[in-house]
Amino acid sequence: MIEDASGWQGEPQQQHAPANEQELCSLLQSASAAGTPVTIAGSLTGVNGGAIPDRGWSISMKAFKRLEIQPGKAIVGAGVSLKDLQQAARNSGQFFPPDPTEHWASIGGIIANNASGSRSFYYGSTRRHILSLDVCFMDGSSQTFHRGEPIHFPVPQINIPKTTKHQVGYPLSPGMDWVDLICGSEGTLAVVTGAELSLLPLPETMISGVIFFPNDDKALNAVEAWRKVDGLHMLEYCDANSVDLVRDRFEGIPKLAACVIIEQQGDDPDPWLTRLTESGAYEEASWFALTPNDRERFRQFRHALPEAVNDRVRRNGFQKLGSDYAVPVHRNREMMDYYRRKLHQFPAPSVIFGHIGDAHVHVNLLPESSAHVQLGKQLMLDFARQAVALGGTVGAEHGLGKRKRHLLALQFTADEIQAMREVKTRLDPQWLLGVGNLFETPESSL
Ligand SMILES: Cc1cc2nc3c(=O)[nH]c(=O)nc-3n(C[C@H](O)[C@H](O)[C@H](O)COP(=O)(O)OP(=O)(O)OC[C@H]3O[C@@H](n4cnc5c(N)ncnc54)[C@H](O)[C@@H]3O)c2cc1C
Missing domain, CATH: 3.30.70.2190 (Alpha-Beta Plaits)
Incomplete structure (x- = not known):
């Protein structure tokens, strides 16, 4: 049995903790071949059931611990905690600006949820601070996407509320970045294995x-x-x-x-x-x-x-x-x-x-x-x-996961949700990744 910070529980058929990208890709390939759903777990501090499987396998990213600090950026594995990132950055006189308040959250979870925090008022959410992303897809392939690299398929412009924060569904816009698509997708499109994140100098006073x-x-x-x-x-x-x-x-x-x-x-x-x-x-x-x-x-x-x-x-x-x-x-x-x-x-x-x-x-x-x-x-x-x-959003930072997925239809039109589902189908044709997050998945839609 696993449980997130909100008390949402699930019983995975199997639990895995791949040691590296190669092991992860081979697990994803096996799951695809068997038609087995896969749910990704970071540190389980999420509050909407997103990391808790309805069925199938739970894959923990805790072994992805690479952490390298350079001037202006960190190269960081998905399993590193925000606390460890901030500590290492602080030792070099820098910090990761969005700073969600839950320090045990993993970098993979923070990216998957486009997390933000008390300083997002000034610095914006996680998405703004990603330089590149390393990901694995359900077919077992892996890829690095750099900031500015556009998706290669058409998507419509959806209506984004004019709030300073918004984390609901996919922020579709023609020619958008891969980074913007995957960040905030709540473990439904790809598995984040690592990232380059921008760091800023610690303010002196x-x-x-x-x-x-x-x-x-x-x-x-x-x-x-x-x-x-x-x-x-x-x-x-x-x-x-x-x-x-x-x-x-x-x-x-x-x-x-x-x-x-x-x-x-x-x-x-x-x-x-x-x-x-x-x-x-x-x-x-x-x-x-x-x-x-x-x-x-x-x-x-x-x-x-x-x-x-x-x-x-x-x-x-x-x-x-x-x-x-x-x-x-x-x-x-x-x-x-x-x-x-x-x-x-x-x-x-x-x-x-x-x-x-x-x-x-x-x-x-x-x-x-x-x-x-x-x-x-x-x-x-x-x-x-x-x-x-009032022109607002039904999710500013936690995403919807399973607990709040019914709110997607309050925010977006049926056409906009259909456009999101088509993106999901393109990247995860069998709908195996993060099953139940964001979207209902009645058998008829699989
Ligand atoms: C006390 C408290 C305070 C909080 N404060 C804030 C706050 O200020 N701001 C904020 O934004 N959130 C906050 N949260 C919510 C939570 O900490 C964030 O959503 C965080 O980003 C989740 O990270 P995690 O590693 O625990 O992810 P998990 O809970 O393990 O997973 C969350 C989602 O991300 C997906 N996921 C995890 N890792 C990966 C990966 N490597 N690749 C793809 N998908 C992945 C999961 O499948 C799931 O859908 C708070 C939570 C608590 C309990």
Whole structure:
């Protein structure tokens, strides 16, 4: 039995961990010959069941550990963790900019999900930082694709929402890059074995702050006022309910507090004193730092939120219901008001936290009964429809996997989904790779 971070479980018929590309290609060839489905596993930190097989084989990429740091880039195997990449990059005075908050995620998983993180507000998601990709296809062939190498078959232009983040389906566009097609394809088109990723020099000076507010409204007003602050690399939000969830784990959190987390390039914190006063933040109780160690402490604070939610949901014994929707930045406040209005009527606890700089927050419901789960599912669908109605996306960074594949049809037209299915069929004619991710696979469509 294997399980991902969301508790989605599956029982593979066989588990494999190829030592190198040759072994992987030969496994894929055997699976194709036998018509056996194959699901790729990275570090299993995914939250939508994507790495969990419905049937067939599970192939772990944990043995692909190559890690070489050069000026401006890293050559990295799919099984290397983000933590190890960042550590090695830091030793050379560099870093991998998107920095998803889950440090145990594998590079293969990060690429397959086009992951992003708190600094994506400034640096964008993983896709933007890939220089080349090494992949294996289901027929057992392998290939390296460099940035700028176009696909050799026609695809239509699909409608991409005008959000700063979007990770749903394939971003089809005539003449698109192979790298752009495979990155974010959630293990449905090819297996990523390695990549060249761009690294940037570590900023010499950075101001970090965890700024507490007496209520959610004041925090949300500050977000809109600070969005355009020069050199801002991070703008994150945690509502008062989510701060309450981690209160016991950290010292110095004021009562009844929502918070905004910022990072800004520079070394002059004085303008923040004025901003705190103007916005009605708790001036004395807010945390500011200039050192990497404190920055790491703030990162742990932020990361503790999704972990606390997952722990609580597990303890309650019910499925986690979490959103990953984003809207165009100018619709942020509208969407936040919608969430808050509807959550007010929801009978179980809920939290809102996340990447508000990108108008992308995670609404998490913490059901305490089966009735809450049913109501919660309806509410999540309602939120998804509202996000799309505001020009947004039903998936900004986690992908859809199996748990959320029903949302694909909310985002795209039947023709657009058909165009994606045709790309899938071209690269995986028997529909064996990542079965059940993104698309329903009724026998009639195989
Ligand atoms: C507490 C917590 C916080 C998180 N925060 C963030 C965040 O800030 N931003 C974010 O984007 N995500 C976040 N996530 C989600 C998760 O960490 C990411 O989706 C991550 O990219 C998954 O990597 P993984 O190695 O664990 O992949 P897995 O969970 O093992 O797999 C995820 C998907 O990728 C496919 N896959 C994995 N490796 C390969 C490969 N080599 N080739 C092809 N397909 C492959 C799998 O088949 C599956 O569909 C968070 C998760 C947790 C638990």
